[in-house]
Amino acid sequence: MDTKAGFVTLVGRPNAGKSTLLNRLVGERLAIVSAKPQSTRERVVGILSDASSQLIFLDTPGLLEPRYALHKAMLHSAHQAIADADVILYLVDATRDKPEDLVVLGSLPAAPSAPVIVVYNKLDEVSAARRAELEALAPDASWISAATGEGCEALLARVRERLPAHPFFYDADDVSTQQMRFFVAEFLRETVLEQLDDEVPYGIAVGIEEFREAEDPVYIRAFLYVERESQKGIVVGAGGSRIKAIGQAARARIEPLVGRRVFLDLRVKELKNWRKDVHALARLGYRLPEDQST
Structure with missing residues (x-):
């Protein structure tokens, strides 16, 4: 049987619903979802296979104007995923945004070579008048609700039509290419985003030291890295109450992923101004464009 296989990159502004869509299409909770913007910092890979096709989805950080080194690493990750794509899904939050020129929005060096499908998300929240306005701007756009699943099967059919003929890249049972450590770190960070307010969650990185x-x-030993010494007390909480709550909530998410009981040894450590320090970012596994990595 002839098969199709290819890379499908999800792009868009922060909080357009890319991670929710990835989880919906793959049928697994791979990408963290948060109401806070910029929750996706690196590409997340999800794989969907059927008898004749394999779609490798690449969820990317939201496209934004970079203000410091972490943002540059996030944008670089998105650029690489766009360059790798066979099909690009450009998600637009239909309740607040309109389609923009991807080259301008993403500071791309050139127009993408892969076909781009504009995807209006949050169909379930849009009025008829708003839908008519957006349809005039992109008549060929797909309309979906990543939250409810409406329109997602039709979107998958459009994507499959555009995939190249190719043998499967991965085993048909695989749902991702990333290691367990990556998802443990992401679930920990998702818990931090939920439990800490204001700016502190954005200044936290997660490092898995032992697995x-x-x-x-x-046994999992993980560090929650903060940017300033003063943030350590906020994360730890009175008598260790906050770090204990973070650990309990994170463990409840990690154990189903691992499939076994987990002992989560959480520690908090300062990594001064890590979001702006290229050497600290490299230590944490982020990749910057070569001309900005020193």
Whole structure:
């Protein structure tokens, strides 16, 4: 049987619903979802296979004007995913935004070579008048609700039509290419986003220092890195109450992923101004464009 396979990159402004859509299409909770913008910092890979096609979805950080080194790393990740794409899904929050020139919005060096499908998200929240206005701007756009799933099967059909003929890149049972450590770190960060207010969550990075799968329960030692010493007390909380709550909530998400009991050893450490420090970002695994990595 002839098969199709290719890379499908999800792009758009922050909070357009890219991560929610990835989880919906793949049928697994891979990407963290938060009401706070800029929650996706690196590409997240999700794989959907059927008898004749394999779609490798690349969820990307929201396109924005970079203000410091972390933003530049996030934009670089999005640029790489766009360059790798066979099909691009350009998500637009239909309740607040309009389609823009992707080259301008994403500071791209050139127009994408892959076909671009404009996808209006939040169909379930849009009035008839607003829909008519947006349809006039992009008549060929797909309309979906990533939250409810409406329109997603029709969108998948459009994507499959545009995939190149190719053998599967990965085993048909795979749902991602990323290691368990990556998802553990992401679920921890998602919990921090939920439990901490204001600016503090944006100044936190997660590092998995140990992951002992041979032990029962599985032992995971993780650092929550903060940018300033004064933030450590906020994360730890009175008598350790906050860090304990973060650990309990994160463990409830991690154990179903790992499939076993988990002992989560959380620690808080200062990594001064890590969002602006290219060396700290490299230590945390972020990649910057080569001309900005020193």
